[in-house]
Amino acid sequence: MRPVTPVGIAAQEVGLVLDGLDAGLPVDDDVLARLRRAHALLAGLDPYVAASTSPESAQLAELARTTAGHRWGEHPPGAAQLEPEMVSGHVEAALMQLLVRLSGARRVLEIGTFTGYAALAVAEALPADGVVVTCEADPRAAAVARDAFARSDDGDRIELLEGPALASLEQFGEPFDLVFVDADKEGYSAYLDLLLERGLLADGALVAVDNTLMQGVAYGAPPRSEREAEQGRVIAAFNERVASDPSLVQVVLPVRDGLTLLQRRADG
Numbered sequence: 001m002r003p004v005t006p007v008g009i010a011a012q013e014v015g016l017v018l019d020g021l022d023a024g025l026p027v028d029d030d031v032l033a034r035l036r037r038a039h040a041l042l043a044g045l046d047p048y049v050a051a052s053t054s055p056e057s058a059q060l061a062e063l064a065r066t067t068a069g070h071r072w073g074e075h076p077p078g079a080a081q082l083e084p085e086m087v088s089g090h091v092e093a094a095l096m097q098l099l100v101r102l103s104g105a106r107r108v109l110e111i112g113t114f115t116g117y118a119a120l121a122v123a124e125a126l127p128a129d130g131v132v133v134t135c136e137a138d139p140r141a142a143a144v145a146r147d148a149f150a151r152s153d154d155g156d157r158i159e160l161l162e163g164p165a166l167a168s169l170e171q172f173g174e175p176f177d178l179v180f181v182d183a184d185k186e187g188y189s190a191y192l193d194l195l196l197e198r199g200l201l202a203d204g205a206l207v208a209v210d211n212t213l214m215q216g217v218a219y220g221a222p223p224r225s226e227r228e229a230e231q232g233r234v235i236a237a238f239n240e241r242v243a244s245d246p247s248l249v250q251v252v253l254p255v256r257d258g259l260t261l262l263q264r265r266a267d268g
């Protein structure tokens with residue numbers, strides 16, 4: 001079957017170039033044309049997806065700017081390095097907003113707030129009596145998010161719990177309609193177990209899990225650091241656990257760094 005996706009076509013072009021180079025063929029105009037096509041296919045993808053997606057609100061655009069410009073400085077011992085690239089951002093948050101509206105969710109849980117972009121996006125899409133509970137371990141990120149929520153008309157629908165998410169989850173009693181898992185990758189399996197075992201998922205609840213492609217390392221792309229290799233192994237193990245659980249149905253969307261949508265089977 002010939003590839004039909006932009007990424008698949010780009011991979012085929014680069015593969016043909018590599019085959020030629022392995023066979024000792026020269027870098028001629030045909031090779032350069034294939035590389036240029038592959039580059040155009042890949043480089044244009046994210047900007048085109050963003051440009052074709054509904055624009056973010058003014059308050060989300062402002063939070064995106066604040067996040068991009070924030071200087072986190074030295075991280076305290078034991079805390080992870082925070083960086084602007086952690087933000088979920090426009091396209092992924094637009095998808096979360098659509099999921100809120102499609103599912104009719106009223107109670108949403110986010111694990112991993114960072115500066116609050118997705119929480120604020122979800123709050124925008126929730127009905128007036130909806131609530132998003134968001135968990136953040138790092139006080140520096142929580143402070144930026146709290147400030148953004150305080151300045152927003154949608155902020156009164158957001159409850160920010162500061163501290164390790166696992167401890168917060170253990171205190172919840174009421175189930176959620178939609179959960180966005182976007183914190184430490186090592187915790188993903190424990191979060192899912194807890195959600196399932198403690199009855200924190202309402203009937204038909206949807207769980208969206210971020211970074212399930214882990215920059216390609218999850219499916220075998222060579223890692224650029226030992227940290228990346230470890231994160232790739234953790235996410236690959238999580239993906240296997242989800243795929244081998246007959247009580248779940250799931251789809252992995254290649255949105256941003258991969259977003260898995262999963263649900264307990266109705267008869268599971």
Ligand SMILES: C[S@@+](CC[C@H](N)C(=O)[O-])C[C@H]1O[C@@H](n2cnc3c(N)ncnc32)[C@H](O)[C@@H]1O
Binds near residue numbers: 086
């Ligand atoms: C990728 S960012 C989240 C991005 C956010 N969802 C957004 O929409 O912009 C991951 C966040 O999870 C937080 N985090 C890491 N481990 C955590 C834990 N055990 N409990 C709660 N938050 C944690 C990090 O401090 C970081 O702010």
